[in-house]
Amino acid sequence: PPNGFEDIELARQWVLKFVTWYNGEHLHSGLSFVTPEQRHSGIADAVLRRRREVYAQARERHPLRWKRPPRAWQVADEVWLNPPSKLDQRRAA
Template identity: 55%
Template sequence: MLATLENLGVVASFSRPRVSNDNPFAESLFRTCKYRPDYPRQAFGSVDEARAWTQRFVRWYNHEHKHSGLKFVTPTQRHSGLAPAVLAHREAVYAEAKARTPARWSGPTRDWSLADEVWLNPERIVPAELKQVA
């Protein structure tokens, strides 16, 4: 199987056994998938049915579902360059609301900035003094 994956250009990932959070992005996607109201409760009748459902899910996930990790914009908005305008508008709405009724706000408004990079398992930076102790 590994040879077939390599021939197809797929890089195998070896998560630790029984550790579901080795790939939190995949785990989050599976949870989102399973909690959809139209998630099938029984097996698909055919491969074509499974493909059709998956295509509808992917279309919804990318074009309609507002992701909390993306500050509630869709992946399509993020990748097409629309997210900065959407988030700037939200920031203006929040600022206006705070200016109109400052007593309702105990601190700053929500941070609508998006991270430029996201890492699954970022490298940990170990201070030099700790490296020497080990």
């Protein structure tokens, strides 16, 4: 919020609402457009499998709409907020 919060309880309510949205509703590009909740609960593979099917059906029905191949829709092996630098990786080796 641009003007802060009136008290700590309003701040807590805002953060709870934001975190719930961020983890349970917001589709993350780094996670192949699934939510962190879907990723951590183990259903991301099923969500992405269904998405691949839907895209394949749409492509079959309307091939002229597609100029490029569809996304891979695969679960990423690793996801980082702050990936280690190359220097850190060399030091760890």
